[in-house]
Amino acid sequence: MLAEALLNAQKSETLPCLSGKEVFLLYDTFGFPVEITTEVAGERGVKIDMDGFEAEMENQRRQSQAAHNIVKLAVENGGDLAENVHDTEFLGYDTLSARAVVESLLLNGKSVIQVSEGSEVEVLLNKTPFYAESGGQIGDHGFLYVTQDQSKQTAVVEIKDVQKSLGSVFVHKGTIREGVLEVGREVEAAVDAKLRQRAKVHHTATHLLQSALKKVIGQETSQAGSLVAFDRLRFDFNFHRPLLDGELEEIENLINGWIGDGTLLQTKVMSLNDAKESGAIAMFGEKYGEQVRVVEVPGVSMELCGGTHVSNTSEIRAFKIISEQGIASGIRRIEAVAGEAFIEYINARDSQMKLLCSTLKVKAEEVTARVDNLLEELRTLLVKLPLPLLLPACRYGVWSSYFQMETNFYITVVLTLQENTVADTIYEDPWRNQPTREDTDLLERKIIAAVHEMKDLLNIEYSIAFFLELLG
Numbered sequence: 001m002l003a004e005a006l007l008n009a010q011k012s013e014t015l016p017c018l019s020g021k022e023v024f025l026l027y028d029t030f031g032f033p034v035e036i037t038t039e040v041a042g043e044r045g046v047k048i049d050m051d052g053f054e055a056e057m058e059n060q061r062r063q064s065q066a067a068h069n070i071v072k073l074a075v076e077n078g079g080d081l082a083e084n085v086h087d088t089e090f091l092g093y094d095t096l097s098a099r100a101v102v103e104s105l106l107l108n109g110k111s112v113i114q115v116s117e118g119s120e121v122e123v124l125l126n127k128t129p130f131y132a133e134s135g136g137q138i139g140d141h142g143f144l145y146v147t148q149d150q151s152k153q154t155a156v157v158e159i160k161d162v163q164k165s166l167g168s169v170f171v172h173k174g175t176i177r178e179g180v181l182e183v184g185r186e187v188e189a190a191v192d193a194k195l196r197q198r199a200k201v202h203h204t205a206t207h208l209l210q211s212a213l214k215k216v217i218g219q220e221t222s223q224a225g226s227l228v229a230f231d232r233l234r235f236d237f238n239f240h241r242p243l244l245d246g247e248l249e250e251i252e253n254l255i256n257g258w259i260g261d262g263t264l265l266q267t268k269v270m271s272l273n274d275a276k277e278s279g280a281i282a283m284f285g286e287k288y289g290e291q292v293r294v295v296e297v298p299g300v301s302m303e304l305c306g307g308t309h310v311s312n313t314s315e316i317r318a319f320k321i322i323s324e325q326g327i328a329s330g331i332r333r334i335e336a337v338a339g340e341a342f343i344e345y346i347n348a349r350d351s352q353m354k355l356l357c358s359t360l361k362v363k364a365e366e367v368t369a370r371v372d373n374l375l376e377e378l379r380t381l382l383v384k385l386p387l388p389l390l391l392p393a394c395r396y397g398v399w400s401s402y403f404q405m406e407t408n409f410y411i412t413v414v415l416t417l418q419e420n421t422v423a424d425t426i427y428e429d430p431w432r433n434q435p436t437r438e439d440t441d442l443l444e445r446k447i448i449a450a451v452h453e454m455k456d457l458l459n460i461e462y463s464i465a466f467f468l469e470l471l472g
């Protein structure tokens, strides 16, 4: 991802620079610390718009603050609303659908008594089967239905997120798909069972992952954050080096073994002291009350956890790590898939492999050898190419021909690839003005970056020298 962004920046026609937005995206979405981005970009002659990055950071801080405040302010300033709002009773450990009463409705953060079709709404119910985002697990999706005379459906609300506010008030965020929803109405609240199952599978798999990690790399590693989503799980932990392939394999084997054991999970509510004494692991950044919920996979894992879990480890079906990387100094991140998401991942990989096989016209087990051969052929070909043909081969063509149009000088580049030397004089245009020092510096950086990129791609040894001769 970082490499892709840098390549794009290098190809740009002006001074190569990563915008603040790009740096922020790398940081926020892909987990690249800004120090690393700066360092890698610097090596490739790409500048970083730090001011732009800071502005994006500030922007996000404001937005998350604002999102946080909407519910809080509305509930607090709603006058009688604040008095009427009480903790939502959570039924979702035992059931996926329940009848509940609409206690409050919020439209753009303001308390209202009814909301009509098409509106984005926040719904507060007296009780709910919907899980609200917490402990890393995302909120449930599903529907609220209003029925009249037990059969006729008069309103449908699609729920796409559930957040907790003011301690234990569940805020169901969604859109009125049909009809009108009013305060005081009874609704049938129905959680999307397939998505809930995906979250359960990933949540239990996260607990197994924590245990496997401790077994393989040491008890002292601890959780630094986690995300339990429908399509994957993400687990951050403290460790000082990248995990070895063998360690990742051992972790997967342990977890798949536990899945195969078909162990029944046990959930107990006990006092915080009892839980600590029995050795339960606490979740990072969570606050706990006097009474805590302990989720146990007997013989494997015991954690304080309010999340939803499978009842038997066999429901997870299979577990696969899809990436392991550093995200900050001393913190590593594993992303993995399990259950339905595992099957989707394997199928997608299989289609990619089939496509590769059909393009290369070989069987899957021969792909590596075929690609090695092709790269070797390419290396041999490239060192024989004259430079003006070589540079476009490094995806440099567009810029170099543009520069050629704009300048009036000779530049001789001597490039040595795998001990073969190619020298060439390129860019000659006697009808244009003399280039400035900046132009030639830029050209030099661009050529070096292009050759660098080729070196990374083909893993070839190279050296490069420039002789600039400006026409007077």
Ligand SMILES: [Zn+2]
Pocket: 135, 203, 207, 283, 303, 304, 305, 306, 307
């Ligand atoms: Zn948990």
